[in-house]
Amino acid sequence: MEIFKYMETHDYEQLVICQDKTSGLKAIIAIHDTTLGPALGGTRMWTYASEEEAIEDALRLAKGMTYKNAAAGLNLGGGKTVIIGDPKKDKNEEMFRAFGRYIEGLNGRYITAEDVGTTEEDMDLIHLETDYVTGVSAEFGSSGNPSPVTAYGVYKGMKAAAKEAFGDDSLKGKTVAVQGVGNVAYTLCEYLHEEGAKLIVTDINKDAVRRAVEAFGAIAVEADEIYSQDADIFAPCALGAIINDETIPQLKCKVIAGSANNQLKDPEHGDRIHEMGIVYAPDYVINSGGVINVADELAGYNRERAMKRVAGIYDTIEQIFAISKRDNIPSYVAADRLAEERIARVAKSRGQFLQNEKSVLSRKK
Numbered sequence: 001m002e003i004f005k006y007m008e009t010h011d012y013e014q015l016v017i018c019q020d021k022t023s024g025l026k027a028i029i030a031i032h033d034t035t036l037g038p039a040l041g042g043t044r045m046w047t048y049a050s051e052e053e054a055i056e057d058a059l060r061l062a063k064g065m066t067y068k069n070a071a072a073g074l075n076l077g078g079g080k081t082v083i084i085g086d087p088k089k090d091k092n093e094e095m096f097r098a099f100g101r102y103i104e105g106l107n108g109r110y111i112t113a114e115d116v117g118t119t120e121e122d123m124d125l126i127h128l129e130t131d132y133v134t135g136v137s138a139e140f141g142s143s144g145n146p147s148p149v150t151a152y153g154v155y156k157g158m159k160a161a162a163k164e165a166f167g168d169d170s171l172k173g174k175t176v177a178v179q180g181v182g183n184v185a186y187t188l189c190e191y192l193h194e195e196g197a198k199l200i201v202t203d204i205n206k207d208a209v210r211r212a213v214e215a216f217g218a219i220a221v222e223a224d225e226i227y228s229q230d231a232d233i234f235a236p237c238a239l240g241a242i243i244n245d246e247t248i249p250q251l252k253c254k255v256i257a258g259s260a261n262n263q264l265k266d267p268e269h270g271d272r273i274h275e276m277g278i279v280y281a282p283d284y285v286i287n288s289g290g291v292i293n294v295a296d297e298l299a300g301y302n303r304e305r306a307m308k309r310v311a312g313i314y315d316t317i318e319q320i321f322a323i324s325k326r327d328n329i330p331s332y333v334a335a336d337r338l339a340e341e342r343i344a345r346v347a348k349s350r351g352q353f354l355q356n357e358k359s360v361l362s363r364k365k
């Protein structure tokens, strides 16, 4: 991989390689774009097959956060960290403290939070070394684990998508096929069950499936059967790249709305589901509840304010469908357009301000 070429082509600002021999920390912080504000994005801990794979993941995820934060209306840029290692075996206190010192060294250009493989406890350890961390436990006046709030946002976004597809946002009597019933999807199932939706669930973790069957009367299916279910809505809440050449022909749903990041394997898959008339709630918009929630900590966490803002995902999804129809483009392109236009507007107004400043200075000479 030619890193500088890649960063230049995709407009990345900074890549920080962090290593600490004592703790075994090997981390990569990628900062994509700080036009809107400091880069906020979680820390993922994963057993990458190679260092190159880890760097690619950090870069890709950081860019995703630029779009997520911009579309969510946050005054924050996009960044992400990956720590190379097994979250079940390789964690230790010194590792997260060392990582915290690296973040502190960036002096606020990057703020972290939880992601796959990291927890509230890990954020508390980072917090011992820096204030540039969110998703810290409630005892520090923080918002804690973002997953339940992400679920609330997905629920709201799913209702907006249902309104687009069925003319009514009620989920009562609708069948929702949920892929993965982990942290986000379990709470999502609570909301759906309470509203009277019928649930079909799958998970590679049999305990997670049992829990959902017992609590919500969900029907359990095998992992590879979830795509072809007779469901009104498909909610991918596990993995990325699940909308692909193999799964698209199996889909019978009218709506795709779930929490998973990077749901489309390639952009062409977004085009295909659009042509099939499936209403797709773009992943980084519908799953932005977690980041909206942790971002609220930066102003002194207020849960009521954060939840109100997360409920606004309904309106953002509606706005994206309106752009999609107006410009005759798939919803995933409309979401990108919303984010890119906001960043460009802010950059332009800032540029204009600096321009004026310069002309004042030159007059003084």
Ligand SMILES: NC(=O)c1ccc[n+]([C@@H]2O[C@H](COP(=O)([O-])OP(=O)(O)OC[C@H]3O[C@@H](n4cnc5c(N)ncnc54)[C@H](O)[C@@H]3O)[C@@H](O)[C@H]2O)c1
Residues within 6 Å of the ligand: 116, 146, 147, 148, 150, 179, 180, 181, 182, 183, 184, 185, 202, 203, 204, 205, 208, 223, 237, 238, 239, 240, 259, 260, 261, 287, 288, 290, 291
């Ligand atoms: N947690 C958040 O606040 C948040 C925010 C934004 C996006 N997301 C995304 O939402 C998704 C779920 O996040 P989470 O925090 O609930 O994670 P999680 O690990 O708690 O849940 C994921 C579940 O998916 C299951 N799973 C894995 N592979 C599967 C497969 N092939 N088939 C069926 N099930 C499978 C796992 O066993 C697990 O139960 C992820 O893609 C994550 O990146 C999460």
Ligand SMILES: CC(C)C[C@H](N)C(=O)O
Residues within 6 Å of the ligand: 040, 041, 042, 068, 112, 113, 114, 115, 116, 146, 261, 287, 288, 290, 291, 294
């Ligand atoms: C900042 C975090 C809450 C980010 C979250 N892991 C996401 O992908 O949106």
